[in-house]
Amino acid sequence: MFDFLLGVAVVATLYGILATSLNLQAGVTGLLNFGLVAFFGLGAYATGIASIHGWSWELAIVAGMVLAAVAGAAVGLLGRTLASDYWAIATLALAELLRLVTLNTDSLTRGAQGITTVKPFFPDLGPTQRDLAWLALGLVVLAVCVLIARRVTEAQVGRVLRLLREREALAAAMGHNVVAAKVRVMALSAPMAALAGSLYTHYFIFIGPQQLAPFGTYLVWTMVVVGGLGSAWGVIAGAFVVELLYEVTRFIDDVTGISPESAGGIRILVVGAALLGFLFFRPAGLIPERLRKLHAVR
Amino acid sequence: MGEVLSETLVVGTELAPIAIGMTLVFAAVRFANVAQIQFATLGAYGTLLAGSIVGGPLLLQTTLSILGVGVVAVGLYHAIFKRLLTRSPSTAMIGSLALSILIGALIQTITGPQPKELDLPLERGIDIMGALVTPNQVRIVVIGAVILAAVMAILRLTSLGRAIRGVSANPELAAAAGINVGRVIDVVWLMAGALGALGGVFLAIDNQVSLEMGFQLLLPVFAIALLGGFGSPGGAILASYVLALAESLVLRIDFGKLFGGASALLDSSYRPAVGFVLLLLVLLFRPQGLFGREAQRV
Amino acid sequence: MLSAEGVSKHFSGLAALQGVDMEISSGELVGLVGPNGSGKSTLLNALSGFIRPDAGIVTFHGERIERRRPWDIAKRGLQRTFQLPAQPQRMTVLEVMLTGADLPRGASLTQSLLRPRRVRAEQAEAIERARGLLDELTLLELEHHAAGSLSGGQQKLLALGVALMSDPDLLLLDEPTAGVNRSLRRALMSRLRAVNDAGTALMIVEHDIGFVSELCARVYVLNKGEVLTSCEPAELAGDPRVVEAYLGTRKRRPRPAATSREAEREPRKVPS
Numbered sequence: 063m064f065d066f067l068l069g070v071a072v073v074a075t076l077y078g079i080l081a082t083s084l085n086l087q088a089g090v091t092g093l094l095n096f097g098l099v100a101f102f103g104l105g106a107y108a109t110g111i112a113s114i115h116g117w118s119w120e121l122a123i124v125a126g127m128v129l130a131a132v133a134g135a136a137v138g139l140l141g142r143t144l145a146s147d148y149w150a151i152a153t154l155a156l157a158e159l160l161r162l163v164t165l166n167t168d169s170l171t172r173g174a175q176g177i178t179t180v181k182p183f184f185p186d187l188g189p190t191q192r193d194l195a196w197l198a199l200g201l202v203v204l205a206v207c208v209l210i211a212r213r214v215t216e217a218q219v220g221r222v223l224r225l226l227r228e229r230e231a232l233a234a235a236m237g238h239n240v241v242a243a244k245v246r247v248m249a250l251s252a253p254m255a256a257l258a259g260s261l262y263t264h265y266f267i268f269i270g271p272q273q274l275a276p277f278g279t280y281l282v283w284t285m286v287v288v289g290g291l292g293s294a295w296g297v298i299a300g301a302f303v304v305e306l307l308y309e310v311t312r313f314i315d316d317v318t319g320i321s322p323e324s325a326g327g328i329r330i331l332v333v334g335a336a337l338l339g340f341l342f343f344r345p346a347g348l349i350p351e352r353l354r355k356l357h358a359v360r
Numbered sequence: 361m362g363e364v365l366s367e368t369l370v371v372g373t374e375l376a377p378i379a380i381g382m383t384l385v386f387a388a389v390r391f392a393n394v395a396q397i398q399f400a401t402l403g404a405y406g407t408l409l410a411g412s413i414v415g416g417p418l419l420l421q422t423t424l425s426i427l428g429v430g431v432v433a434v435g436l437y438h439a440i441f442k443r444l445l446t447r448s449p450s451t452a453m454i455g456s457l458a459l460s461i462l463i464g465a466l467i468q469t470i471t472g473p474q475p476k477e478l479d480l481p482l483e484r485g486i487d488i489m490g491a492l493v494t495p496n497q498v499r500i501v502v503i504g505a506v507i508l509a510a511v512m513a514i515l516r517l518t519s520l521g522r523a524i525r526g527v528s529a530n531p532e533l534a535a536a537a538g539i540n541v542g543r544v545i546d547v548v549w550l551m552a553g554a555l556g557a558l559g560g561v562f563l564a565i566d567n568q569v570s571l572e573m574g575f576q577l578l579l580p581v582f583a584i585a586l587l588g589g590f591g592s593p594g595g596a597i598l599a600s601y602v603l604a605l606a607e608s609l610v611l612r613i614d615f616g617k618l619f620g621g622a623s624a625l626l627d628s629s630y631r632p633a634v635g636f637v638l639l640l641l642v643l644l645f646r647p648q649g650l651f652g653r654e655a656q657r658v
Numbered sequence: 659m660l661s662a663e664g665v666s667k668h669f670s671g672l673a674a675l676q677g678v679d680m681e682i683s684s685g686e687l688v689g690l691v692g693p694n695g696s697g698k699s700t701l702l703n704a705l706s707g708f709i710r711p712d713a714g715i716v717t718f719h720g721e722r723i724e725r726r727r728p729w730d731i732a733k734r735g736l737q738r739t740f741q742l743p744a745q746p747q748r749m750t751v752l753e754v755m756l757t758g759a760d761l762p763r764g765a766s767l768t769q770s771l772l773r774p775r776r777v778r779a780e781q782a783e784a785i786e787r788a789r790g791l792l793d794e795l796t797l798l799e800l801e802h803h804a805a806g807s808l809s810g811g812q813q814k815l816l817a818l819g820v821a822l823m824s825d826p827d828l829l830l831l832d833e834p835t836a837g838v839n840r841s842l843r844r845a846l847m848s849r850l851r852a853v854n855d856a857g858t859a860l861m862i863v864e865h866d867i868g869f870v871s872e873l874c875a876r877v878y879v880l881n882k883g884e885v886l887t888s889c890e891p892a893e894l895a896g897d898p899r900v901v902e903a904y905l906g907t908r909k910r911r912p913r914p915a916a917t918s919r920e921a922e923r924e925p926r927k928v929p930s
Contacts (some may be wrong), residue, residue: 094450096394096457147392148590150453151582154394155636158579166627210771217777218756218764221749225757228746228806235706235740236758237732237824246767276575280461283454292748327468334462341444341455353750355802356785 066309068193072265074305075200076258081285081297082207083254088283089292089351090215091247092227093141094150097157098255099278101130105256107164110177110269119181123260127253134252138245154276161274176270183264196265203261204298207254212294214250216354223247224292277330281308284337290347299348308333362489364608370497372604373504374566378559378577379584379596380511381552387528387591388548391449394456395436396556397581398463401574402429403557404564405467408476418480426557433553434546464571475570500562507558508597511551515593524548528591576632580607583635587642603635610634659684659859660736660828665704665714665724667697667883674700675711676883682828682861687854689870689891690863692880693904698863699741701880702830706738707731719827735827741836743817747806751797751816754805755788756781758823784823791819795849811842818849828859835869847873867894879903 080102087093108126112119137156141149164171171177183199184192214220226233226240234240263269281304289300311329318325340347382396406425407418414424440459444452485492515521526534527544535541563573584603588595611626611634626634662680666673674697682688692698703709705716707728716724723731732738745754763769763780770777792798795815800808805816814834821829834850835843850873854860864870870877871891879886879894881903894900 092450094453147449147453148586150450151392151394151586152640154457155579155582155639158575159633159636162630162633166629213771213774214767217770217774218759218761218781219767219770221753221757222765224749225746225754228748229744231708231728231740232744232746233757234708234728235732235738236820237729237737237760238757239727239729250767276457277461280457283457287454321472323472324469326473327465327470330465331462331469334458334465337458338440338455338462341451341458345447345451351748353748353802353804354753355750356752356756356781 065190065193068190068197070306070309071302072193072196072200073262073309074302075197075204076262076265077282077285077305078204078298078301079200079207079258079261080255080282081289081301082204082211082294083251083258084282084286085292085294085297086211086214086247086251086254089286089290089297090211090220090227091223091244092146093138093244093247094146095137095153096150096276096279096283097137097153097155098282099274099276100153100157100160101134101252101255102259102262102278103157103160103164103274104130104133105253105259106263106269106273107171107177107259108256109260109263110180111170113180114172114177119264123257126256126260130252130256131249134248134250135245137252138248139241141244142241154279157274157276157279161271164274165271171271174271176268176272177263178268180263180267180269182267200261203257207257208294208298210250210254214247215294219243219246280337281333284333286347287345288336288340288347290349290351291345292351293347293349296347296349296351303348304333304336307336362491364605364612366488366491366493366497367608368601368605369501370493370566370604371607372601373501373508374559374562375577375580375584375604376504376508376559376597376600377511377555377562379581379588379600380508380593381555381559382581382585383588383590383593383596384524384548384555385552386585388524388545389437389441389445389452391441391445391452391456392582392585392590393441393552394453394578395459395463396552397574397577398460399429399433399553399556400560400563400577401467401571402432402463403560404478404569404573405471406557407478407561407564408471408569411479418478422561426554426561429557429560430550430554433556434549437545437549460574464574468571473571475568475572477568478564480565494566496565500566504558504562511555512594512597520544520547579632579636583639586639603638606638607631607634659719660705661717662701662705663715663717665701665711665716667700667704667709667711673883675704678714678880678883678885680878680885680888682859684827684859685854685857686859686876687851687874688859688861689874689877690861690880691865691867691870691877691894692886694865695882696880696903697883698880699832700883702738702832702863706736706830732824732826735824736830737821737824737826737828738830739814739817739821739832739834741832743810743813745805745808745813745816747804749805750802751792751805751808752785752788752801754816755792755820755823756784758820759784759788760824788819788823791822794852795819796845811838814838815842815846815849818846818853822853822858826858828861829853831860831862833864834862835864835866843869 080098084095084098087095105126108129109119109122112122137153140152144152165174184195187195222233222238222243226243230240285300285304286297288304289298290296308329311332314325314328378396378400381399382393385393385396403425406428407421410421410424414420436459440455441452444455480496483495485494486498515524523539523544526537526539527541531541560573580603584596584599587603588599611628611631614625660682662678665675665678667675678701690698700709704711707723707726711724714724715722718734718736761780761784763773764777789798789801792801797812797815797819808816834846838846850860862870862874871894874891876888877891877894878888879900886899886903887897889897
């Protein structure tokens with residue numbers, strides 16, 4: 063039981079990083095990114111592909127983050143041409159496109175069977191100790207990401223983003239380059255998702271196209287909505303709560319005797335019910351974003 | 361040549377109803393309903409359901425399924441989207457993404473993840489202009505063309521069609537002019553559900569019934585809606601065939617020979633991507649699509 | 659300081675603006691009036707970069723701006739307000755004021771990440787300025803309220819305040835009195851006079867001729883996308899073209915009684 067919860071906690075910290083990334087985009091800036099899983103995938107596959115060729119895993123992580131930053135900036139730039147609804151669809155479609163590419167370029171990505179050559183971290187530790195080490199690593203990385211997110215959100219950069227999420231025209235009229243702002247927030251937050259992807263791959267020692275399906279985005283959106291869109295701590299809470307919920311439902315087929323394949327569907331239903339439920343009844347989330355009352359502090 | 365033509369006609373006719381449904385809903389209630397693609401999946405699975413409950417000829421099964429999905433669509437609007445739309449179109453979009461995944465999960469829970477086939481009699485192919493076409497494909501194109509023409513006739517020539525256009529242009533004005541906006545919106549959702557289901561039925565007849573049907577349609581249907589201009593049914597029809605043609609052609613291009621090497625064709629699973637890449641190119645040069653109105657923001 | 663020459667704009671065949679010429683000098687207080695549909699909003703949008711004119715030139719401080727993005731123009735000293743300010747719900751009044759400030763450290767990603775203390779120091783100065791402005795606008799006690807929760811009139815005052823944060827050379831106001839009650843109008847009028855006295859040129863786009871007549875030294879009249887005339891407010895009622903423009907398109911908005919001394923002295927010429 064403890065081991066199970068420990069494993070859940072590790073994965074939850076990785077999702078927390080993803081949630082922080084999405085929160086910067088959707089919560090702070092109002093960008094409907096339905097393709098978050100693509101940035102995750104860039105990091106994950108950078109790590110995976112590097113492991114096939116025996117390249118440095120550190121460089122792979124960096125490469126994944128750089129790739130994601132560039133991709134994020136490009137997608138943000140797309141916001142110049144596309145209004146928010148269409149931009150959302152475009153991100154969903156681009157993520158699907160990436161999944162198709164990973165599925166079909168066998169020579170590069172090993173196609174549908176995925177990559178299993180990834181080097182595990184902490185190879186000399188026993189399973190429980192390894193998970194504890196991972197938890198520590200995950201929490202540290204998460205803390206850094208949250209710190210970055212908070213500093214950006216509280217400063218003028220974040221203020222402009224928060225204005226543009228509600229009143230883009232007002233922000234433009236106030237002298238702020240709204241396109242550049244969107245590009246910057248994407249370029250800042252996408253690498254976080256990529257880092258989460260790389261870490262995920264090192265943890266599970268596997269990456270495959272299935273991980274790039276829209277379900278990943280959907281899960282993180284649920285975490286962000288349940289936790290509190292726009293609230294840095296809220297989305298972390300959401301990540302832990304939803305991840306726990308999702309993992310606990312793993313035992314449904316044991317408890318109820320439904321076939322495992324059908325049980326898979328139920329797990330998704332439970333998560334979806336949480337998302338819709340919160341959208342309906344508590345859209346501000348578990349820990350709602352608070353109004354920032356400023357005081358002149360020297 | 362004959363193959364390209366027949367593929368274009370068949371695929372275009374399969375996609376067009378789904379795209380029209382999406383575009384009608386967007387015009388009437390102003391949000392991009394991601395769940396539209398799942399109306400197709402529901403149409404296909406609904407036919408199986410009708411077959412097992414009611415039996416009878418295929419025509420009966422499909423009609424029941426199509427009508428059923430139409431009613432479900434209206435129900436979903438009232439139960440979920442109407443409420444979410446009062447918050448914002450973005451909230452409704454997130455909800456529609458959640459719903460899409462939920463529908464897939466629900467079907468998976470009930471029927472399991474294996475793809476299924478409709479119970480169709482085996483028939484000999486027909487040779488038309490050098491292409492081998494099944495009689496069902498001919499039926500799809502003919503019936504589809506008739507229905508599409510009927511839909512366009514309804515939209516252009518009847519008072520209902522005028523009412524729909526009025527509501528799409530300006531709901532307050534339409535209400536002031538005595539149009540029952542609520543009922544018009546219900547009709548639009550009924551049509552969107554039924555048309556989506558029709559597309560799904562066509563796809564089920566031509567291929568198979570699977571859980572992935574919906575998300576495989578994601579890229580093409582949105583590409584069509586964006587190409588044809590969100591809100592323009594005529595544009596959606598035309599764009600469907602343009603897209604089908606593009607898919608047919610691109611998948612036949614031998615990229616290997618083009619670059620002077622060994623034969624290298626795009627894998628057919630890239631099919632959904634063709635439309636999307638085409639779309640990106642169009643968007644770069646003509647953001648409002650082929651027929652759309654000024655759908656971009658400042 | 660600002661000049662428009664031959665500015666034209668069409669929307670699907672309809673001419674919203676046709677060859678508009680306009681000049682605003684430093685420190686002037688100018689009005690822009692015209693009946694509904696005359697193109698006032700379109701012109702304002704064209705001057706501030708929210709709409710790109712099909713033809714014509716707009717120059718500000720000697721630079722052509724008609725093709726520039728709105729934020730470029732705003733940074734150059736030309737600010738505008740919106741008819742419906744619709745202030746954000748998830749930000750406080752004080753935060754909204756800060757968005758109008760020029761905070762180079764806070765606006766830089768690297769600085770905000772690596773030098774949070776310096777960022778806060780820079781911000782503290784802006785906060786004091788903002789609070790000063792809020793005080794003048796009688797909004798100080800609402801500084802920590804959600805900006806979107808203010809009344810319509812208060813939101814308009816806030817919009818004015820934000821625009822003033824950057825000390826603009828020219829401020830374009832889009833229907834500042836729409837939906838504003840009488841006492842607030844008086845306050846607004848004196849505030850705008852004070853702003854103008856302090857050196858900011860103002861162009862007030864208005865439906866309410868009375869407000870503009872009392873405030874502005876010069877008034878442009880727009881009708882069907884063209885400039886009918888540019889004259890002193892006193893001459894307005896006497897100009898038959900102006901009267902016809904307003905009568906031809908029946909104004910339906912009920913006018914508050916005694917909107918201005920001007921109206922009381924010289925009742926509008928309505929044909930018997």
